[in-house]
Amino acid sequence: MAKQQVKSGDRPPGMVDVARVAGVSAQTVSRVLSGHPNVQARTREKVLAAVEQLGYRRNNAARMLSSGRSRTIGVVTLRTTFYSRAALTSGIENAAQTAGYTVSTATTTSLDTAAIEAALSRLADQDVEGVVLAVPLIHTSARIEQFTRSTPTISVDGPRTDTTEVVAVDQALAARKATEHLLNLGHETVWHIAGPEHWLEAASRRDGWRATLEEAGRPVPPPLEGDWSPASGYRNGLLLGRVPEASAVFVASDEMAFGVIRALTELGRRVPEDVSLVSVDDIELAAYCTPPLTTVAQPFARTGELAVAHLLRHIADPAGAIAPESVEPRLVVRASTAPCPGT
Known part of the structure; x- marks a missing residue:
């Protein structure tokens, strides 16, 4: 069978691409590639055929999945110098480290849905157990929806999907x-x-x-x-x-x-x-x-900590109810405001 290339510039095919061609979830692809026993033979054949068709090559993280746990969570964020992004990421990393997890960050220079899809594909290749979506998109896509159905996902201030739990400042x-x-x-x-x-x-x-x-x-x-x-x-x-x-x-x-x-x-x-x-x-x-x-x-750092707490709960119980959490902001009065002149 001739190998099919993924039409996304020069990037190699990822686990999400294999899942799309095979008609299964990225999590199922991960199970097949890690030799998980609870996979039907027909499903395994479809996944392996898609791997061959796309020319997909597993990375080191996938090979290390024999335990079934990577103890890694992913973060998708915009590459920027804005203080808010750095403070939020710091809160996520601190909370993850406390819980015994490492963080893999996939940054994107664009808010286009294709760029977000590529970032999610990179994280799927690393077999992250869940993802924090920290990108400020209003719209989502079918591939993002597919990923969030198969992988526990928390959205901080980004795309809302049917299966994405939300933690955000009001x-x-x-x-x-x-x-x-x-x-x-x-x-x-x-x-x-x-x-x-x-x-x-x-x-x-x-x-x-x-x-x-x-x-x-x-x-x-x-x-x-x-x-x-x-x-x-x-x-x-x-x-x-x-x-x-x-x-x-x-x-x-x-x-x-x-x-x-x-x-x-x-x-x-x-x-x-x-x-x-x-x-x-x-x-x-x-x-x-x-x-x-x-x-x-x-409260950027606090929002990041809450996102990790929700994500770990979602990883432990993927079928649990989605419970959005709204974080209340606080007015800090300093010297840049005064009564209207003439009042």
Whole structure:
């Protein structure tokens, strides 16, 4: 039989590819390749035929699976310098180590579903016992769905599937806390500099901000969109700073807020005397900004620890009920907010 190549650039075929061709789960492929006795002969034949067809080569991790346990969990995350990703991963690694597990991280430079599928395939090749999906996608795919049906998976802030358990910070509540704080200071409305539209957490914050204003009967200004970077905050700050009636702004991240404050300062608009500003994250630098940032703190490390706890429970009882957990953010009031001028 001629070998069939996988159409994904130059990457070699993975265990998920074998599972797709054989019409079985990645976990079944793992059982066949490890010589597990509880596999029907017909299923074993299909898997081995798919291995031959694709030219799949097992890696060292698969060969070491004779015990049936790899004591490894996988993490799929975006390759970025953002503080939030690093803090979340640190929480995952600490909790896994405490539980006697190692962590294998598959990073991706793209949020395209094909890139996520490739990352999951790499983890499947290592026979991880479960996976933490820490990628901020709104949409999923059939192959991601297939993987999460066969492998215990926890989603932190990424794609939700029918079989994925979710542990996440309530981003809509974070936006509500920020917006209500500014309204309570007497501001007529609150402008918003959002994160990228295709990030789930950015969309949730934008929705929470808009809902809070609408419930209060306040006008809803058109949101501005950034990309989480200080540079995008600076660009949007130059726009917002030229709107005389803008006295309050909710910025979707601390790092963007740094850029906004610089832009406002260059335009001669003082924070908080002229414009009050609230952001999200509470990274370590937030308290040392000028002025110190009022922000909604996200417990990144705690979220990572909870994700591991849920994942280990799911590994121990794959048939157990899926129980999402929402982590409540906390408003930290500092010097970047003040009563509206004239109130």
